[in-house]
Amino acid sequence: MRKLVLLSALVLAFSTTIVAAQTTMKKEKRQERKELRKLEGNEVNARSQDQFAMDFPKNTNPTWERTKNFDEATFMKDGKSVTAYYDYDAILVGTSTVKAFSDLPKKAQKAIGDKYKGYTQKAVIFYDNNEDSNSEMVLYNLPFEDADNYFVELQKDAKNVVVKVTTNGQVTYFADIK
Numbered sequence: 001m002r003k004l005v006l007l008s009a010l011v012l013a014f015s016t017t018i019v020a021a022q023t024t025m026k027k028e029k030r031q032e033r034k035e036l037r038k039l040e041g042n043e044v045n046a047r048s049q050d051q052f053a054m055d056f057p058k059n060t061n062p063t064w065e066r067t068k069n070f071d072e073a074t075f076m077k078d079g080k081s082v083t084a085y086y087d088y089d090a091i092l093v094g095t096s097t098v099k100a101f102s103d104l105p106k107k108a109q110k111a112i113g114d115k116y117k118g119y120t121q122k123a124v125i126f127y128d129n130n131e132d133s134n135s136e137m138v139l140y141n142l143p144f145e146d147a148d149n150y151f152v153e154l155q156k157d158a159k160n161v162v163v164k165v166t167t168n169g170q171v172t173y174f175a176d177i178k
Helices: 003-029 045-055 106-115
Strands: 063-066 072-075 080-088 092-101 120-129 138-139 141-144 149-156 159-166 171-177
Touching: 045 072, 045 080, 045 092, 045 171, 092 106, 092 138, 106 159, 120 138, 141 171
Parallel strands: none
Antiparallel strands: 063 072, 072 080, 080 092, 092 120, 120 149, 138 141, 149 159, 159 171
16 A cells, blocks of 8 residues: 555656656747747748748749748648748748638637627638747738637627637637728
8 A cells, every 4th residue: 555655646746747857848848939020021031931832842932022021932732722831041931821710629619609709700810830840930011829710700880800719619809900
């Protein structure tokens, strides 16, 4: 019995150490996150174009745009419009895809219907984070945590808002848009 209690205590201590180490690693990853650098000039970086060709080899005809923070390649994939975002170092930060409201988790559809009664659903965008990138992402002129999320534009009269929806259906206010 005494050995069992001792063994349980050791297992608990070991588990606590693992959780603490994982938490520390996540904090370190956030701290090493690259600060978003503005892109200079109007020309898309040739390195971004080359990296796109490696990341999406079957998509040979993207439309490119240089924005304040990213080189953006918009292309069709499986019949859907996709935008790939490349940072200052020509690294894929993530992609966004146009979705339907019905693509949201059921829990989120209900929460939006309850909390935003009278609002009309406009665009739904799914952002798919590139887990290998440490760059910050910006949508609707706001940075956000680099996780896979849906963004839903809603309108009521002259008020336009965006809510963020996690893949497990959590809904939070994200931004007002004009």
